Amino acid sequence: MSGSRVAVLGAGIIGSACARELVRAGLDVVVVDRGGAAGATTSHGEGNVLVSDKGPGPELELAQLSRRLWPGVLAEAEERTGSARAAEWEPKGGIMVATTEAGARGLADFAAGQRTAGVRIEELDADAVRSAEPHLTPHHTTALHYPDDGQVQPAGAAQVLLGEALARGARLRTGTEVLGAVRRGGRIEAVQTTGGRIEADIFVNAAGPWAGELSRRLGAPVEVHPRRGEVLVTAPLPPTVFHKVYDADYVGAVGSSAEETQTSAVVESTRAGTILIGSSRSRVGFDVRLRPEVLSQVARKALTLFPGLAGASVMRTYGGFRPYVPDHLPVIGADPRLPGLWHAGGHEGAGIGLSVGTARVLCDLLLDRPTEIGAAPFRVDRPAVLGGAADASAQGA
Amino acid sequence: MTARHTLVVGAGPGGLSAAAAALAAGARVTLIDSAEQPGGQYNRALPDAYAAARPDRVQHDWDRFDALRRRVLTHPRCTWWSGTEVWALERQAHEAAGPPTVHVAHGPADGSARRRSTVTPDALVLAVGAHDRVLPFPGWQLPGVFTAGAAQAMVKGERVVLGNQVVVAGTGPFLLPVADSLLEAGSSVIEVLEASTRGAAARGWLRRPWELAAQAGKGGELLEYGAALARHRVPYRFGRAVTEVRGDGRAEEAVTARVRQDWSVVPGTERVLPVDAVCVTHGFSPLLELPLAAGCALGPGPSTVPGDEFVTVDGDQHTSVRQVYAAGEITGVAGAPAARAEGAVAGWIAGGGDPGHPALRALRRKRDQGRAFARRLALAHAVGGAWPGWLRPETVICRCEGASYASVCRAAEGAEGADARAAKLGTRAGLGPCQARVCGPTVAELRRRAQGDGPAPPVPGLPAASPHHRPIAQPIRLGELAQAPLDAPPHGPVPDSDLGPGPGAHPDPDPHPDPDPAPDSGPHLPHSPQPPHPPHPPHPPHPPHPPHDGTKEKRQ
Numbered sequence: 001m002s003g004s005r006v007a008v009l010g011a012g013i014i015g016s017a018c019a020r021e022l023v024r025a026g027l028d029v030v031v032v033d034r035g036g037a038a039g040a041t042t043s044h045g046e047g048n049v050l051v052s053d054k055g056p057g058p059e060l061e062l063a064q065l066s067r068r069l070w071p072g073v074l075a076e077a078e079e080r081t082g083s084a085r086a087a088e089w090e091p092k093g094g095i096m097v098a099t100t101e102a103g104a105r106g107l108a109d110f111a112a113g114q115r116t117a118g119v120r121i122e123e124l125d126a127d128a129v130r131s132a133e134p135h136l137t138p139h140h141t142t143a144l145h146y147p148d149d150g151q152v153q154p155a156g157a158a159q160v161l162l163g164e165a166l167a168r169g170a171r172l173r174t175g176t177e178v179l180g181a182v183r184r185g186g187r188i189e190a191v192q193t194t195g196g197r198i199e200a201d202i203f204v205n206a207a208g209p210w211a212g213e214l215s216r217r218l219g220a221p222v223e224v225h226p227r228r229g230e231v232l233v234t235a236p237l238p239p240t241v242f243h244k245v246y247d248a249d250y251v252g253a254v255g256s257s258a259e260e261t262q263t264s265a266v267v268e269s270t271r272a273g274t275i276l277i278g279s280s281r282s283r284v285g286f287d288v289r290l291r292p293e294v295l296s297q298v299a300r301k302a303l304t305l306f307p308g309l310a311g312a313s314v315m316r317t318y319g320g321f322r323p324y325v326p327d328h329l330p331v332i333g334a335d336p337r338l339p340g341l342w343h344a345g346g347h348e349g350a351g352i353g354l355s356v357g358t359a360r361v362l363c364d365l366l367l368d369r370p371t372e373i374g375a376a377p378f379r380v381d382r383p384a385v386l387g388g389a390a391d392a393s394a395q396g397a
Numbered sequence: 398m399t400a401r402h403t404l405v406v407g408a409g410p411g412g413l414s415a416a417a418a419a420l421a422a423g424a425r426v427t428l429i430d431s432a433e434q435p436g437g438q439y440n441r442a443l444p445d446a447y448a449a450a451r452p453d454r455v456q457h458d459w460d461r462f463d464a465l466r467r468r469v470l471t472h473p474r475c476t477w478w479s480g481t482e483v484w485a486l487e488r489q490a491h492e493a494a495g496p497p498t499v500h501v502a503h504g505p506a507d508g509s510a511r512r513r514s515t516v517t518p519d520a521l522v523l524a525v526g527a528h529d530r531v532l533p534f535p536g537w538q539l540p541g542v543f544t545a546g547a548a549q550a551m552v553k554g555e556r557v558v559l560g561n562q563v564v565v566a567g568t569g570p571f572l573l574p575v576a577d578s579l580l581e582a583g584s585s586v587i588e589v590l591e592a593s594t595r596g597a598a599a600r601g602w603l604r605r606p607w608e609l610a611a612q613a614g615k616g617g618e619l620l621e622y623g624a625a626l627a628r629h630r631v632p633y634r635f636g637r638a639v640t641e642v643r644g645d646g647r648a649e650e651a652v653t654a655r656v657r658q659d660w661s662v663v664p665g666t667e668r669v670l671p672v673d674a675v676c677v678t679h680g681f682s683p684l685l686e687l688p689l690a691a692g693c694a695l696g697p698g699p700s701t702v703p704g705d706e707f708v709t710v711d712g713d714q715h716t717s718v719r720q721v722y723a724a725g726e727i728t729g730v731a732g733a734p735a736a737r738a739e740g741a742v743a744g745w746i747a748g749g750g751d752p753g754h755p756a757l758r759a760l761r762r763k764r765d766q767g768r769a770f771a772r773r774l775a776l777a778h779a780v781g782g783a784w785p786g787w788l789r790p791e792t793v794i795c796r797c798e799g800a801s802y803a804s805v806c807r808a809a810e811g812a813e814g815a816d817a818r819a820a821k822l823g824t825r826a827g828l829g830p831c832q833a834r835v836c837g838p839t840v841a842e843l844r845r846r847a848q849g850d851g852p853a854p855p856v857p858g859l860p861a862a863s864p865h866h867r868p869i870a871q872p873i874r875l876g877e878l879a880q881a882p883l884d885a886p887p888h889g890p891v892p893d894s895d896l897g898p899g900p901g902a903h904p905d906p907d908p909h910p911d912p913d914p915a916p917d918s919g920p921h922l923p924h925s926p927q928p929p930h931p932p933h934p935p936h937p938p939h940p941p942h943p944p945h946d947g948t949k950e951k952r953q
Binding site: 159299 | 488817
């Protein structure tokens with residue numbers, strides 16, 4: 001397998017992480033993107049590296065693997081390129097807050113499950129909450145501290161991963177849109193692009209929320225759809241929020257498949273002093289129109305956690321599209337219908353954090369090595385991914 | 398009968414004309430401005446609190462402006478929302494459905510509780526204007542360095558004295574009125590530096606003098622400015638620029654140098670001047686966030702400068718979005734007379750006026766003259782391509798975030814950093830409180846230079862990276878955002894007799910010959926101690942259009 005040619009389609013964080021992992025394993029890698037690197041979903045999110053928002057199961061295992069890998073990946077990139085600081089890695093920890101009795105009971109059950117799966121969780125009493133987050137509402141019922149939650153500046157992190165891949169010999173072709181597959185003997189042997197034909201032995205679909213469209217162009221459709229989210233950014237403030245703080249509702253919204261817009265509070269500060277406030281989830285296709293009502297809902301929920309932020313000035317908002325799969329699990333593996341085509345995506349809002357673990361699993365599968373976690377739940381050959389006609393029409397994106 | 402509702406954003410010369418014309422056409426009009434008084438930057442009024450005895454002292458065309466302002470504001474079909482900011486535009490699901498819903502916040506921006514409301518008009522006229530562009534140079538971020546626009550706002554709006562040793566520098570006709578306002582307010586101006594060489598300015602101005610004559614019907618105001626400089630013995634120098642400001646915590650010295658036509662510094666010509674304030678301007682940037690948020694197509698407009706962007710409009714000032722019109726500097730920086738003409742056309746059509754009304758011809762002609770003028774202005778005062786030579790690696794490009802020239806170049810050059818948005822997050826240039834209004838065009842230009850054949854194409858499904866992309870057009874507090882918006886404050890009752898166009902309705906709010914059109918951004922021929930040429934040729938050869946004959950019917 002060493003020396004095989006791999007074309008990674010997509011230069012976001014998933015494509016960048018895959019390129020790095022594959023080139024380290026001795027493969028000959030080209031990364032192709034129709035835009036620039038890290039310019040789409042990767043630069044329109046908060047940079048979550050979370051273990052706290054997942055219940056026991058395969059996605060939590062992938063999150064734990066990724067969390068273990070991140071510090072080493074960044075250290076190695078620093079050694080190679082000296083620029084890993086751009087990732088702004090911040091193992092700041094998360095605090096999950098319930099504000100109702102019912103919410104507290106649900107959170108307790110959820111945390112009990114996580115503990116059995118090895119997630120570190122500390123319950124904070126009132127004093128501990130006050131010292132950890134002095135501006136948090138006193139009207140909370142439970143607050144749990146997840147010391148292993150972290151944050152990166154997502155576009156910076158992607159550039160660090162891609163930068164290392166390029167330093168190790170990978171090539172990058174931006175402004176190159178994939179138009180279709182060239183098959184020979186049932187295998188994909190090349191893609192036609194706006195920049196000509198690109199040949200390879202392996203093609204990795206890492207197109208994020210556009211993975212569905214790309215897979216259709218390649219003739220092997222997978223059910224990956226956009227789910228829109230918005231983030232509010234305040235003007236820089238003196239230190240006010242010290243962890244990633246979110247409402248326990250967040251877990252419910254992440255797991256929901258509802259068509260209507262879901263909002264839940266996620267509040268955190270960045271190194272620049274701005275505060276990022278999320279989050280929303282809307283199934284609106286690739287519609288980029290601003291929805292003030294959604295921003296309003298996000299603001300209301302954030303104020304229930306931090307009433308003191310009412311006077312903070314929101315100076316910017318950005319929205320992006322998460323790659324959504326109907327069963328909420330990533331897709332990592334070979335496409336059974338088209339030999340030579342692989343998929344790495346469908347992480348919804350968790351792709352930044354899950355990128356390095358995903359790349360490791362993909363690389364192990366590709367090289368036929370044992371994987372560090374069970375990879376079967378992520379296989380392409382499952383109904384939610386290959387879909388049925390009914391499922392596809394219901395998405396309508 | 399329900400009158401058509403036209404919402405006009407911006408109450409400068411363009412917006413005020415639009416409101417007047419839409420009222421003349423019979424529409425119900427809501428006029429919005431963030432200021433407490435109409436006038437925009439051009440006719441910026443002193444706050445009432447100052448009870449200025451002579452507001453005309455630092456004002457152009459005060460009487461005419463005042464009459465128009467009264468007529469619009471007291472009209473029974475007009476609602477005037479002062480101190481109101483449009484913070485977002487919400488596009489309709491289908492563009493054919495018409496203009497976006499306009500989200501506004503009422504009340505002083507620094508007050509504690511602004512109210513939110515929304516309006517969905519039948520037609521929207523955007524006349525939001527421009528702010529002055531400033532190129533970076535070492536030390537430009539120091540306190541004591543003002544954009545000329547900020548300086549003039551302080552002088553006109555608050556009558557502040559900026560300093561006792563002021564240098565006014567940059568390019569374009571805005572230099573003169575700024576210097577004049579400073580002198581009026583009691584500052585001492587050491588010199589006025591126009592970076593364009595005398596030759597470039599003369600070539601731009603003299604190429605087709607008749608176009609100029611049509612715009613600068615008088616030049617009297619220019620002569621006044623020039624006379625003021627002469628009276629105060631303020632030298633006006635061509636081909637010289639402020640290339641650095643130094644000081645310990647604030648501006649103390651300005652380094653000026655002779656520059657060539659491309660604005661490269663002529664070695665050995667540097668001089669150091671002690672200063673306490675420096676006012677700089679390098680032209681104007683149109684405020685495009687609202688047009689962009691409304692979905693309006695942008696294009697080069699009348700400009701031939703690569704990278705310049707304006708709102709694309711047709712002969713009726715209609716943008717690419719149904720029932721959204723644009724007037725004034727956002728369609729091309731052409732000064733107040735053109736803005737007034739564009740506003741009148743836009744307001745008349747947006748208000749449901751007859752698109753075949755004969756008076757529109759004259760208005761369009763004025764507008765076309767304004768655009769021809771804009772092209773000449775751009776030519777005479779083009780920013781020289783070698784200005785980045787003034788920069789050092791550590792020179793601040795983004796004042797809000799302190800991003801350096803070196804960091805912006807590095808982000809544009811590295812293969813993995815070539816995406817504009819990723820570069821913005823990495824360098825933070827443009828992410829600060831001004832949201833790239835100041836540095837956005839500069840960063841875009843530096844990136845264009847670094848990348849040679851242009852940036853990667855935009856990703857379908859995401860808005861193109863644009864220095865004007867600001868979906869939250871004005872900051873809004875989290876607490877204000879959390880409120881549900883009220884329905885727009887109701888209009889007062891409108892008597893039926895006031896609905897619809899009255900007899901003799903006329904789109905031109907000021908249907909007199911334009912005796913006195915010179916604007917701030919108008920054709921201020923520098924009447925310095927040694928003017929390069931007469932302000933306006935006495936006998937323009939072959940005018941392409943007959944001059945205005947002033948026989949139009951009077952309005953109501």
